[in-house]
Amino acid sequence: MAPNDTLTLIWAGIIGLAIFGYVVMDGFDLGIGILFPWLDKGEHRDTAVNTIAPVWDGNETWLVLGGGGLFAAFPLAYAILMPAVYAPVIAMLLGLVFRGVAFEYRARTTRLWIWDAAFAGGSTLAAFSQGVVLGAVLQGVSVTGRSYSGGWWEWLSPFSVLTGVSVVAGYALLGSCWLIYRTEHGLQDKAFALAKLTGIATLVAVLAVSAATPFLNTDYFSRWFTMPGMAFVAPVPILVVVTAVLFIRALQNRAEIQPFLLALLLFLLSFTGLGISMFPWAIPGKVTIYQAATAENSQIFMLIGVGVMLPIIIGYTAYAYWIFRGKVGHEGYH
Amino acid sequence: MFDTVSAIDLARAQFAFTISFHFIFPSFTIGLASYLTVLEGLWLRTGRDVFLNLFKYWLKIFAITFGMGVVSGIVMAYQFGTNWAVFSDKAGPVIGPLMAYEVLTAFFLEAGFLGVMLFGLERVGKRLHFIATCMVALGTAISAFWIIAVNSWMQTPQGYAINAQGQFYTTSWLQVIFNPSMPYRLVHVLLAAYLTTALVVGGAGAWHLLKDRREGRTPREGTRIMFSMAMWMAVIVAPIQIVVGDEHGLNTLAHQPAKIAAMEGHYKSFPGGPGGGAPLILFGIPDDKAQVMRHKIEIPALGSMILKHDSDAAMAGLDSFPAADRAPVSITFWSFRIMVGIGFGILFMGLWSVVARFNGSLASSGWLHRLALLMGPMGFVAVIAGWVTTEVGRQPFTVFGLLRTTQSASPLDAPAVAASLIAFIITYFVVFGVGTWFIIKLMGHEPHPGETGPTRGEAPRVPILGGAVDIDPVAQLAE
Numbered sequence: 179m180a181p182n183d184t185l186t187l188i189w190a191g192i193i194g195l196a197i198f199g200y201v202v203m204d205g206f207d208l209g210i211g212i213l214f215p216w217l218d219k220g221e222h223r224d225t226a227v228n229t230i231a232p233v234w235d236g237n238e239t240w241l242v243l244g245g246g247g248l249f250a251a252f253p254l255a256y257a258i259l260m261p262a263v264y265a266p267v268i269a270m271l272l273g274l275v276f277r278g279v280a281f282e283y284r285a286r287t288t289r290l291w292i293w294d295a296a297f298a299g300g301s302t303l304a305a306f307s308q309g310v311v312l313g314a315v316l317q318g319v320s321v322t323g324r325s326y327s328g329g330w331w332e333w334l335s336p337f338s339v340l341t342g343v344s345v346v347a348g349y350a351l352l353g354s355c356w357l358i359y360r361t362e363h364g365l366q367d368k369a370f371a372l373a374k375l376t377g378i379a380t381l382v383a384v385l386a387v388s389a390a391t392p393f394l395n396t397d398y399f400s401r402w403f404t405m406p407g408m409a410f411v412a413p414v415p416i417l418v419v420v421t422a423v424l425f426i427r428a429l430q431n432r433a434e435i436q437p438f439l440l441a442l443l444l445f446l447l448s449f450t451g452l453g454i455s456m457f458p459w460a461i462p463g464k465v466t467i468y469q470a471a472t473a474e475n476s477q478i479f480m481l482i483g484v485g486v487m488l489p490i491i492i493g494y495t496a497y498a499y500w501i502f503r504g505k506v507g508h509e510g511y512h
Numbered sequence: 513m514f515d516t517v518s519a520i521d522l523a524r525a526q527f528a529f530t531i532s533f534h535f536i537f538p539s540f541t542i543g544l545a546s547y548l549t550v551l552e553g554l555w556l557r558t559g560r561d562v563f564l565n566l567f568k569y570w571l572k573i574f575a576i577t578f579g580m581g582v583v584s585g586i587v588m589a590y591q592f593g594t595n596w597a598v599f600s601d602k603a604g605p606v607i608g609p610l611m612a613y614e615v616l617t618a619f620f621l622e623a624g625f626l627g628v629m630l631f632g633l634e635r636v637g638k639r640l641h642f643i644a645t646c647m648v649a650l651g652t653a654i655s656a657f658w659i660i661a662v663n664s665w666m667q668t669p670q671g672y673a674i675n676a677q678g679q680f681y682t683t684s685w686l687q688v689i690f691n692p693s694m695p696y697r698l699v700h701v702l703l704a705a706y707l708t709t710a711l712v713v714g715g716a717g718a719w720h721l722l723k724d725r726r727e728g729r730t731p732r733e734g735t736r737i738m739f740s741m742a743m744w745m746a747v748i749v750a751p752i753q754i755v756v757g758d759e760h761g762l763n764t765l766a767h768q769p770a771k772i773a774a775m776e777g778h779y780k781s782f783p784g785g786p787g788g789g790a791p792l793i794l795f796g797i798p799d800d801k802a803q804v805m806r807h808k809i810e811i812p813a814l815g816s817m818i819l820k821h822d823s824d825a826a827m828a829g830l831d832s833f834p835a836a837d838r839a840p841v842s843i844t845f846w847s848f849r850i851m852v853g854i855g856f857g858i859l860f861m862g863l864w865s866v867v868a869r870f871n872g873s874l875a876s877s878g879w880l881h882r883l884a885l886l887m888g889p890m891g892f893v894a895v896i897a898g899w900v901t902t903e904v905g906r907q908p909f910t911v912f913g914l915l916r917t918t919q920s921a922s923p924l925d926a927p928a929v930a931a932s933l934i935a936f937i938i939t940y941f942v943v944f945g946v947g948t949w950f951i952i953k954l955m956g957h958e959p960h961p962g963e964t965g966p967t968r969g970e971a972p973r974v975p976i977l978g979g980a981v982d983i984d985p986v987a988q989l990a991e
């Protein structure tokens with residue numbers, strides 16, 4: 179049984195949505211871990227963790243949806259990519275283990291520094307690894323027949339390290355904007371300062387990655403720099419500049435929610451840019467989404483599930499966020 | 513130094529290690545989530561504080577276990593691609609959607625309501641909080657439903673066809689999901705989770721009963737209640753589990769006879785007829801190389817009696833299957849006996865507790881408490897032994913009869929798999945070792961009036977006055 183082209187397109191959209199959903203939901207949450215070393219020990223750190231403790235598990239579930247969705251909708255892409263980015267994926271998983279348990283362990287331990295370090299280190303490692311995976315996919319992987327045929331270091335390049343650092347910077351930005359939104363007083367002041375720094379870092383990173391990507395392969399280049407594609411993609415960089423200006427304004431006005439929303443918009447734009455570069459490849463230059471797609475009846479079966487469940491999930495997730503809304507203090511919600 | 517075979521063996525070792533660790537947590541959280549629902553329900557219904565205290569006591573332990581279950585589970589979701597890429601490519605169109613459904617219907621549900629369950633009692637009120645607890649418990653059961661469907665399809669595949677690229681695809685989703693071994697496995701695994709939880713709760717209760725007696729205190733009401741609840745669970749569920757296990761075995765005989773031959777230690781076939789039935793081998797030393805069972809102690813004809821309900825029935829041994837299709841006896845034979853032994857151990861303990869209940873010594877019978885303490889961690893042992901039986905017994909296939917394990921692995925270099933395996937082993941022992949230590953510490957204090965919930969941030973490190981009685985010792989927990 180063959181895939182259906184329309185459904186394949188829809189599924190590429192859903193996977194894109196799930197991955198973006200993951201970045202939106204878990205980005206700020208990992209970002210807080212990345213920022214941890216710059217937050218004061220004690221109250222500030224506890225408050226920062228309190229803002230995400232009731233929701234981190236749900237946030238991380240989007241990662242399972244992204245990975246599981248890729249497995250389900252494009253099994254061939256999953257089967258080729260996972261061995262290709264083996265080391266960074268394992269590193270990401272181990273990082274997530276350390277930071278995930280730190281939520282509970284921090285509350286039980288007397289040696290707080292160990293689990294603070296695990297939280298910060300695990301979050302940073304996970305974010306960096308995700309960026310490396312992104313870079314490794316963009317730069318392409320070796321494929322023979324239906325499987326990966328490169329070595330176990332193929333993912334490592336200056337470009338993938340650059341994307342790794344960029345994602346760390348971007349998540350840190352989301353984390354500081356989240357703290358602006360959810361905290362007050364001293365911690366919020368700190369978050370404003372951090373947002374400025376990480377904002378600049380993220381912009382530099384976006385520029386660097388954008389500058390490097392078109393030169394990775396001629397296909398990307400022609401897409402960005404020749405007509406008619408150019409007319410179609412030109413708005414993306416322009417909107418990035420506009421967003422950046424608005425973001426700086428918002429920080430200057432000490433706006434509380436705008437910085438977070440604008441940072442998300444920045445991510446959305448970068449994500450769109452990546453999508454433009456990638457389409458219609460599942461593995462750049464090697465396997466298209468149409469070749470990687472699963473059988474038609476699997477596509478339909480899952481589409482029903484997504485159609486019914488996703489609105490419900492968004493509903494109760496929003497409800498959980500609403501319950502824990504408002505400014506957060508350091509004593510927790512017990 | 514490394515050849516391709518050892519890369520596969522390393523990948524198997526890594527999968528076995530990570531899934532065994534992962535499953536330890538669900539086998540406790542599935543049961544505990546239901547137990548917490550019962551406790552909170554009893555509290556809402558009776559209004560007695562003792563149930564609220566028990567609820568909060570076990571909630572703290574649940575929070576830690578659940579966290580460990582989540583992070584080890586996310587590792588599993590990616591293991592299929594990293595270590596079993598060819599399997600993922602081929603079986604993806606069938607099992608991928610089932611796992612996607614697990615994410616959509618179970619993981620989000622658990623995760624979405626977990627925050628409310630752990631931290632929301634004051635914010636949302638009793639009734640909504642109870643709903644959140646129910647949702648988390650429901651989520652764990654739904655999760656089991658889908659993943660067991662996946663695993664069972666790999667054991668007893670049906671409802672599929674194979675395309676030109678060698679990929680499986682589905683011809684009937686109902687047949688895939690409700691494949692022949694799925695109902696048995698689902699019930700058996702859920703009951704196993706309940707038993708495991710009952711044993712842990714009973715073990716913790718027994719420990720405090722013993723300690724209180726030694727120190728001349730009357731046990732608190734909460735301690736007596738939880739011990740009693742656990743013993744009821746053991747005596748009711750253990751016999752059901754034994755019957756279900758027997759049915760499960762009969763089903764396996766119909767669909768995976770080679771697995772049964774390996775579990776039973778039958779290298780040779782038995783022709784049947786008067787005196788020709790298969791014996792039940794109680795003990796023995798399997799020798800896979802020579803394909804014989806050494807030093808065996810057996811009961812004649814009982815094997816045929818149990819599996820075919822006819823003492824003269826013929827039984828296929830491993831010699832009826834091609835040498836390349838035989839599961840290793842050495843592991844399955846023993847793991848099966850460990851599981852069954854523990855099953856009967858639980859039954860024995862449960863029956864003893866009924867006797868003790870009738871002569872009024874349930875809260876004072878030292879030997880029963882010692883046995884319950886010993887049995888405390890045995891559920892985990894039985895569960896792992898059960899899975900090892902199931903999974904090793906499926907060898908040398910990943911999808912039984914259709915896809916060989918050697919044809920399922922990723923094209924990885926052995927050093928990469930070896931390095932990640934070592935990283936997993938170190939991380940898991942450190943991280944989950946510490947988590948287990950926290951849990952043991954939490955269980956080491958007796959449930960008491962004024963229990964606090966799973967607090968976070970500063971609070972737990974500042975001693976909190978626990979009711980009028982004493983200071984909450986959890987607050988001062990050390991590593």
Ligand code: HDD
Pocket residue numbers: 235238239242531534535537538541542577578579580581582583584585586587588589590618619620622623651652655656657659660701
């Ligand atoms: C019969 C039950 C069962 C079995 C056989 C498995 N799991 Fe599991 N899993 C659960 C029962 C469960 C659970 C009860 O739903 C967990 C355990 C503890 C928990 O916190 O949720 C969970 C958590 C959990 C999570 C984290 C969910 C989240 O983000 O909240 C993932 C991604 C997986 N599992 C994936 C797997 C995979 C890929 C498995 C097989 C190879 C697997 N599990 C076997």
Ligand code: HEM
Pocket residue numbers: 523524525527528531532535596599659660662663666896899900903904907909910917
């Ligand atoms: C949760 C409890 C489980 C345990 C303790 C467990 C245990 C094991 C063990 C010990 C092996 C190694 C067997 C060998 O190589 O000889 C194995 C292999 C495997 N299992 Fe499981 N398993 C569990 C659940 C699952 C589930 C739910 C799935 C599928 C969804 C699964 C899929 C596999 C696969 C793909 C392999 C690799 C092939 C192989 O090495 O045999 N297992 N498992």
Ligand code: HEM
Pocket residue numbers: 667693696697698700701703704705707708753754756757758760761764771851852853854855856858891894895896897898899900901902903905
């Ligand atoms: C005492 C009687 C028991 C019998 C006769 C029995 C029978 C079986 C059989 C035949 C299997 C393998 C089925 C297959 O691979 O196709 C199995 C698996 C398993 N058993 Fe048991 N069992 C018993 C008790 C227990 C207990 C007490 C526990 C745990 C507390 C347990 C947990 C498991 C688990 C987790 C599996 C693996 C999943 C599965 O295939 O169902 N069993 N059991």
